[in-house]
Amino acid sequence: MTMDTVAFYSYKGGVGRSLLVANTAQFLALSGSKVVVLDLDLEAPGLHQKLGSPDVFHRASHGSLPGAVDMLLGILDGTGKNFGISDVAINIDLPSASKGSLMLIPAGSAPSQKYWETLEALNVSLRAPRRSGGLPEAVLELQARIADGLRPEFLLIDSRTGITELGGLATSVLADRVVCLTTTAPESIEGTQVVAKALRAAPRLASQQPLRMDFLVTRVTSDSRNSPEVSRLIKELGGDSVSVLPHDSAITNKERVWSGWAPGDGLTPHDDSDDGGNELFAATLTWIAGSFPVHRNDAEAARRRMEAVHHAWRDLTRTSRHVRGFSTSRPAWPVEQLRERVRFGTGSKSRQADIVAYDAPDNSSKAKPLMIIEYLDGEDRDDVAQWWLAETRAPVVAILSMNDRGGSDQRLYSNKTRYDPRFHHSDRWDLPLPHDFTALTDPTDVSVDALLDAVRRGHAEYLDRIVTEWVRCSASGLHGGAPWKPKVARRIEDTLASVEDVELARRVLWATSLGPGHRGMWLGDGDDWLDEQVMSELFAPLLWRLTPEASIELMHGHGRPFGPPAGLMAIAGLARNLLGLRYDPDATFRVEGQRILDRSVGDSNIDDDHGLYSLSGMFRHTEISFEISGDSPPLATPKTDDERKGRKNASSLTRVVSERIASRSMVTTGLLGDYHRDMGRVVLYSKAIDLCADRLALRPRHVGSVTLIHETIHALTHLGRDLDGRMWQDFSLPAADDPLFQPSRLHEALTQYFTHRHIVQLQDGALLHAFEVMSRRQSPAYRAWERLRHLPIEDVRGWFMSVRRGVGLAGQASQVLSDAMNVEDV
């Protein structure tokens, strides 16, 4: 077998030459070739640092690492006759599965004092007149001994930089092929061109083929890759091939050889940022594929493998994600819990995982593997996955591969899996993160039911994923969209609405809202149509269905630099869809405020830039605010001295609630909640709500939600604008703290009707039950709506508009509403 000698040369240092030599050598060896690497950069040797083991470093520093310098000196002074090539060749360990071999002939014991003394002796020997044979014969003898003694397929030479005698010999006489590396720096280019010209003209041994020259332009930054300068350089260099290796800040001069990037092994750069080394690795493998045709397939497969494993590593460790224009944090794997290239099993039955994720830092003796990740190229994924599951007992196995379209593909397997029977693997498409192993029964099972189960158990981290599932099941329209699964979407909404914990309920609302501080990982990125659908069909219903303690926080209009808050939009939706009114306090402020300014400024045509803001205080009450109060409600607060003397507050509230329920004179406004027209404030009285719920065997959250809807409708009938843009502020409730307070039958009948309709639309059985139970125990004013129950909402809305405007009703409408108002017991 002939030996192919490839010399790597650069006119200037710092171009990444030694690292490229080491990596190329290792790749060829891992791919099955016998490779010898020879360090002829005698004045600045370092290849042993790239490839050697700690033992090699130790020997080098103690002067006991013989190498090329010792060999050459021995040849020339005749003392090296008993100096075999095996005495200077170091075997470099490769993974046991590798079929090839890699040997290094270092320069010597650099940087020990002994090395420099030997190098000086060599130089003295070469300077002296010699009868026969000099450096050319010596290096050719060294090359011949390598060929004869080690019989490699490839001899890779790390050549000296600049214009030197040894560099000239390595490139023009020893080499079958020269790989010239240069950066785009002018001095590097100029020197390379001079050397290239000399090499093309250099005499060769009679039996040698013409020298082949390949050029590599290295450290090319991404912004200059396609620049005219680089294009011109490529054209000028000519040669048999010109390739470009990108600059990568993740790769430093400290970098040792990249390990494990051939088939049967894996490669993962230790970098969490962007593509950390990936681009350079990929370009290097592409270059190897073109330069060493015998290993073209291996290099291309390795590149695919490297990219797949690299992306997996990045997926596992990326601590932030960019979703819908915002960067959010994610609970990624700590790097110390990940380990690359771990072999399991013994002998021929062993396999090497590309990445193993542990339940503790991997240096801990108690660390157990949670997930095995292996890239496969050609083997049966199902079989390999089953081997891993049986061998390691890791809960999850991820098999990476390339799909037919050249993209990466990954399949997840688990020992508890809810397998797709067609493929024997999970349908989860992303790699599990640490919390998946504690929150999910099966980390590969991210079905809607599994996610909802996790949320029910308090794992709010799955809310984003659930919302995405809801979108997938709901985002269908006339013009396309995701699969249409309305029953699943309904199940998601109902489960989220059943959340009891206030903090979790708050997280649910945040996950489904489009507030300034939150962007869910919904399908698409910045899709207004989807945003609107999620807001109106998921968030808004949940806002009314979840416990009011959570909902009210999102209903406030404060702190909204990027537009109206989600809660305000939900309230506006209620006003528009149920009452046919427009609720937009900002528009009210602008319209009414401008009217005031117009009156005060007179006939000026110049806008007053700041005048409007000075009026904002006057319009606070036009924006509904919400409050949960622990105080006693107005109807349970003693209003006279006699009442105060006769009872204490706490017992009075209990008695009032109990008496009203018993006498079917329960009211919502004034007892469970209230709407203060002067402040535009909706108040819920928590103690009264709790008592009412207790007496009626209802859940306080449902009584609270009914009250919240009821009082919000009161507020909207007061502050909403009709299509003409008019407000009818006179249509307002009597004040509940008035000693002569009586519920307004007209207001309550209409409000109860709309409350009922809204709850029906929400399709919340528990809420509807609460409303019905409460209604039966309420005063006639609150029961009057029963007469309207089956009337079309358009009719009632029309009547409501007329009454609100004070124009009255005529004909049948007047009769129906009048009958309802006058009935004592419905």
Added chain:
Amino acid sequence: MIDIDTPVIETLTEDDLDTLVSIAIRRAEVLEDIGSPTSHEAWHEVMTYEERLAAITPAFEITGGIARAGAVRAALAAGRRADAETLASRYLSDDSLPAERRVAITVAFAEEEARLAEIFPALAKSGRLTEVQEWRVSVANRPGVFPRAA
């Protein structure tokens, strides 16, 4: 190769040169035996005298034939392979050079090859030793910055 037209050399007679070359050969052999780095210069001196002798004596005469073979052998010993090959080429083209002198010149090269093969056994085994010597000749006086190995 030295310039044999150098006036001093030209003034020497055959007897002078015989005397000088005997002394020079002896001196070079001693220096070589003791490993002196100056032995190459001594052999160069021998080459100079032998080459002059060859110039002033016919090839078919004993003195002339010995001088010619001696000049080639001395050039090889001086490490001046290119000079040796030039001289050998010139002398062997003279039909009047006796056969035994021709053999002597050829043997000189063969012995040199043997010496090299002992120093560079693997190179010799690969069959490239001769190629290297030829390569040396081709780059001996070659201008250019790179390579300048030879």
